[in-house]
Amino acid sequence: MDISIVGSGYVGTTIAACFADFGHTVTTIDIDEQVVDQLNHGTAPIHEPGLNELIDAYGGNRLQATTDYAAVRDTDVTFLALPTPSNADGSIDTSAIEASARTLGEALATKDSDHLVVVKSTVIPGTTEDVLYPLLNDAAGEETNQRIDVAMNPEFLSQGTAVTDFQTPDKVVFGTRTDSATELLTAVFEPLLAESEPALVDTGVREAEMIKYANNAFLATKISLINELGNLCKEYGVDAYEVAAAIGLDDRIGEQFLRSGVGWGGSCFPKDTRALIAAARDVNYEPSLLEATVEVNEKQPKRLLDLLKKHVDVSDRRIAVLGLAFKSGTDDIRGSRAKPTIERLQEHNADIVAYDPVATKHMQETFPDIDYAESAAAALNGAHGAVVVTDWDEFSALDEEFDQMADPVVVDGRRVITRKDDIIYEGITW
Template identity: 60%
Template structure:
């Protein structure tokens, strides 16, 4: 099929490259000309494992992928995926303004098309957004009726940053939400090559249920992380290794071993935004989602717990403190809602001089926190530091050893259990 993908962020670029990889002809549309140029030159505009290789292969070799700023490219495609940002408002609810602008421009473009076209919402939106907000915007701009002259579907993404390519090409499930049969048929045509390759289960449902499935997924996982962190905090008080407890828990097939690594908590764009959005949506329906609210509260406490453990060992005012890891998780350069941010802000409030290092996320963090020292290596960051806080569990941190000799005091508070304690080091784990 011929597919257009509107938006070249973490999701849009990934699915565009992956659709090309399973045989579709894909055009990736973005308003940012520099991003378009980057993709067309064979490079990915974001750091994501295996993505650059796919972009290079399918823009330079197979020619199944191209990028453009021209919305009229939609007219030469059969299906369009909307992959636009849905940031959160101050009250936690989602902001659909970018999505509505994109939908309006898409509708104006589709007004010129005589043939049937299916629009698939890929962005995460609260239940009924596709049906009650996005579809009417397209209808008004196109002068057409959904279900009669064009179709609308909802296909939630379950892509983890750092493993997004793998998650797309080897999915746990494919959710196809549509309110008319022709749109559903087009969605099957898009995903059939992937389903045939992987034998992934396919869930057919309506658009509002597909929207809710995404929130249910992320809400459950966020709550699971917060629960193991709460259990880990209790283990810490009793002098028990929380990871040993979690290993035993993970053997129970009702629980499973994934997302049982207690530590500094979750960040990124999905968990915080999605949990806050569904909490706000529930409150708007006069329901109090106490479990999800508790998950957010536990997560928000973890950075301060890390700092309080540091306070037990040293007064950091006027001292250099090393922060290792700035991305919200390893494998990505995304610093949105990174747990390193409140940690660094807490250190600054204590009067510390902060030196920080991350293998790929330094420049993104520099935009948010320009007033700290950024180093080019872990060793340079540790040099002359009186303490070290670990916020992201990059593999390269696990092999650090003699680098700690450059510290004036070897005090390490590890929020991710990735540093091996050594002789002469004062070591504290956050939940163990």
């Protein structure tokens, strides 16, 4: 099948590579000429385990990239994988996907066969049918009104495991208006449905839009709840991880997302939770639990610094920040808990040195005035304290490096440090 994908970010690039691996012919469309060039030369434009190998195998062959929307006319279906960032009030900014819908409609105006446009972007219920569908058809012209259909196919990819998540999903959701759209999406995903046998959810467009938000809001709330319980455990001298291990044995709770720590981040949880709060207020509903979910998450970095300040005066002292990506396995710093941690250290006039194995370049754009080390050992050398913000495996191997600290004070926000002897060690919830 011939597939086009608009947008080459984390989602667009991942699904493009995986669709090519299914045997489909894939064309990605992006305004960034550098990204287009990288894909055509078989290089992944983002850091994601397993992705480089797929793009190396198919880039420039079964997977092509272009800046020209005209390419959609030679495909059967187009996936829109464009960002919907947050506005100041938390609501989503749909300007990019709306502009793309207009351009896509214009490109499809001269196509002489039906076309399905599938939204992968995360949008509030009603956006696909009430906003994008009219834009597509108005741009295409009246004569094509019955030939452009729309559907919603939300993604559930976690950065750091996106390729595996796509290839072996728990569920695949088709939000469609017509039987023909469902049939076409089934054909696109047939290799995955046959091999992995995920649950297939065939539902309406609005329901599919809401499923994505509900999924992320539930997980964010679960993390904030275990963090709240972890904070309470800390006050009572109780190991929150032993508590979590026990309650995770209950099938009604489950063991996933029970690692308490410095909080959640990324491109999805913060944006989607705030968007759902804003959407609720638009319909005059006060989402108290979602607001509490965000409130708990925002105070975790402050607790990290408060624990550090129990042992060391951070003013004018060298403090190492270990981990800048919002999670291990990715170079993405969106929503990273390192950001508020660094900001609070700056407010206390700390001399900050930061290290991350892959995300340093991105964080330098946000905090150009702090020091960056080339290794964890270099960051710890001479430091009066250290905070662990990202759960990179290499941090668990740190041992003699702590002996090079001026004051061996380590506050762990992710429970990854294994050495406890001869250092002052604090866990944020244990």
